[in-house]
Amino acid sequence: MWVLQSPQIVRQVPLQSHLCYTCHASSRLPVSFVSLNPSAKPVKGVDGTNNQLIQSLCKGGELKQAIQVLGSELNPSQQTCELLIYYCGQKNSLSDGIDVHRQLVDGGLDQDPFLATKLINMYYELGSVDHACKVFDETRERTIYVWNALFRALAMVGRGKELLDLYGQMNSTGVLSDRFTYTYALKACVVSELSVRPLRKGMEIHAHILRHGYEANIHVMTTLLDVYAKFGRVSYANSVFSGMPVKNFVSWSAMIACYAKNEMPMKALELFWQMMLEARESVPNSVTMVNVVQACGALAALELGKLIHAYILRRGLDSILPVRSALITMYGRCGEIELGQRVFDNMNNRDVVSWNSLISIYGMHGFGKKAIQIFENMIHQGISPSYISFITVLGACSHAGLVEEGKNLFKSMHSKYRVHPGMEHYACMVDLLGRANRLDEAMKVIQDMRAEPGPTVWGSLLGSCRIHCNVELAETASTMLFELEPNNAGNYVLLADIYADAKMWNNVKSVKKLLESRDLQKIPGCSWIEVKRKIYSFVSVDENSIQMEALRALLIKLLTEMKEQQGLGPKGMSLRIYPSLCLVFNL
Template sequence: MGFGGLVIASTALIDMYCCCGMWSVGREVFDRVCDRDVICWNTMVAGYVKNGNFFSAKELFDEMPERNVSSWNTVVDMYGKCGEVGLARSLFDEMPARDVISWNAMVSGYVKDGECDAARGLFDEMPKRNVVSWNGSDVKPNEVTVVAVLPACGHLGALDLGQWIHSYIRRNRVKMDVYVNTALIDMYGKCGSVEDARRVFDNAEMKDTFLCSTMIEVLAMHGKADEAFGVFDYMRRAGIKPSDITFVGLLKACSHVGLVEIGVEYFEMMSKDFELVPKVEHYGCLVDLLGRAGHLEKAYETIKSMPMEPHPIVWGTLLSACRIHCNVKLAEEVALHLIELEPQNCGHYVLLSNIYSKAGRWNEAAKLRKIMKEKGVMKKPGCSSIEVDNSVYEFFAGDCVHPRRKEIYETLDKIITRLKAEGYSPKTSSALHDVDIDEKEQTLLYHSEKLAAAFGLLNTNHKAPIRIVKNLRICDDCHVFMKMVSKYFGRSLIIRDCNRFHHFSDGSCSCCDYW
């Protein structure tokens, strides 16, 4: 029909082929276009990115005779999505001009790569640097930016920054759509402020499946099962259809408080009432529910009856339950299977070693640690972080490098002395090495969450709760320690470990010692 010579028609054709996965045919069309403009070049680069051909995308980008901000954005976003965040940042810094999409792509890249501090810092620069875009307008964070950066706040437990972003949203009238509200609920939940999460949920004008499911997940990790069930009841009344994610949250809520029968009912309800086929995540939650409650054989049978291949995480869940209930025989069987599946995963070795140690079988524990050393498997160190005055501070077990180490250790020694006077006796069963009692107590004393708590007592207002994020499960001794600190120092502590939240207040914990 004579349109083949028109660059706009050829560009649309390139886009069509690339969207259909036929990037090589798209490239043939591109090569035939004589008077390519920057949009045509951008379309071909973006087409390569869509199809995962990142090398060709960067090669073509380097050949471009002319680039606009969209050209740069495409490649920055590409590097962010494929985990090359360093290359993304290099290109971002080279850009002659940026728009809000450039900043959003870079922030998203950092979050996806787990570099939450960098994401937070970049967001913080946007309104401060008076940044001007390629067309001369101010670059300000929009709803896409806040949805990208809020997960970083949640990951770090950076509540102060999350609250600042929330107030920024209000002040600048950023559109409070369902995505922004969901991101806020998730952030507040992961930062330990379930009340703020609930407030955002209640005030949201539009509620969909994803927003309600996020609220259920938040309530579950804080051990508020009844409230999670209430949100599910609201969904049913409002005609909001639950998804498989909804039931993951409900099953977790049951697991954290030991509601086995109700959890099984929810599991069966998925297929019976909503025609949802349980996935591996749901079976994992069911195994966790049964295992925590001590029904280890039922949990084992559940794994063996799964209609799909059990994921190592599901087996790991059963191994954790074996540790809680000191079932060494089953633990050995499960751990050996896991080590066969994932020989370089330190968690499997450590869990079995801890189970041996707890049972007083020191020789087996030592042999396992020797095998780890021979295989080059490194144990993941305990790490706790705390936010003070908009900065996040990290502590490792036995930390010797913190600039205020002396002050922190002196404070911790005073806390221990006071607590011992009130009856605190270190739970040396949590020190899983065959050493004398004094050495065990010394090891327990400098766990990362204790150091973070001492730092919090030193540097926060006496009325403010101390919020700590820990990468591993809190040990029995630290759990007792935090309960006593909350009682005898009059401070509430909120600790997020790898499983759930613990709210310590006046000598008790929200988990009711079931975790």
């Protein structure tokens, strides 16, 4: 039999455990369930209270009856209140949760930090974070568990700015952070709006972690790695990863994802092989394999991709939807549309991501009408298009020159499917119209945007101006890009190329001087090729490659033969040498 204590005694010795702000029932609760006879007369416990009765009713599924009994109980125990809160969450009943909360307020028990923590967790589980914030605001004694409970709720619903503001308040009150606090605060940096400068906040938290000795905590440091990866600080992420004394499969996966998502697929694959060799206890999970498959797709490494696919089958990960979707995209990027289609056809269940992957592989190879047909089939199957769906299908229209079809799809986004166009959709429309030499229409799309056009939109216009040598609009687009992306050397190079096509050599010199004055350098061109499951890369500044001279000699010979046999003029010799070197290397 349980010995019940009065609320006053319990509050003097609060439970010091991280379980205080988890959503699971406390291990202190009895695990047996009491079956009640509805006709039996309620009997009070040996201490003269209804605590045992309320607990038994909760466990027997009679939550509303338990709440009614609570109304007549003058001294509900902490254990009883905790159980009521827990079962409100289990029953997914917000109204019952509010009723229990009200009765706790009436009895003054809402000021118990332990119960306040439970209430915040309950409201988060019931989807009412505003109620959770109200509990927090009304709690006078805020332990670290109370703070963490609210931090968790705010992080999970993407309210990062509020979380970071509260984190600053907590630090000013002298409450010390623990590993959960740091994890939630770092997650807030990932989901925060750009207006709060989340990267800087993340670096401040990093310094705080080092000062308080949490740099050896694997969970904290893995989350920190994610922050740096999110904002493209790959070197910082690698420094954090390298400094971790212990790594698990989550930390390995996070670093692999960092490389894959920041356009460093070779690094991602190298780290994956290193993990397989060094960390045999770290078995790759589905998240790891998604990033590895994406890296193979980015490199168009078909044979390596097939090898990874076989490993996925052997590990039984092929039934997981994100893995299947990644395989579809990978095969498409490797030029094997039929294999991608086969993976899709063999799926028992398909979500919108799977459909998007299939649309994208047809779109990237110029099969715009097929991509639109798949988009329509998806809708007929009862799956609503997502934000990404329209990016893929509009991109397909752009690559295939399907201007009117793309315009109709863009118009239908909000009117028919209630999807608000974003920056990427406008960039697709500008690219679609620009490629078709309808640059005035593309400019009107930009002018009609409700939000301020971003770099992707102006970049699409500048790329179209390069195709059609429109100097006037190129100057307009580049002026905006120089302001939005002052350190992106590619924009300067593209404008210089447009001036060169227009024979405006003085302007070319001016752009190059501007590039030099800002100490910017063009990123070296890089091509790669897969030969016998090995990937070889060629960089335009790599003059010391062992095979370089032999490759150049063979390439010049091939180009000369092309010129002689097919009657190619001087322009026939203007092929990009380093992509061609890859093909020669394969020969």
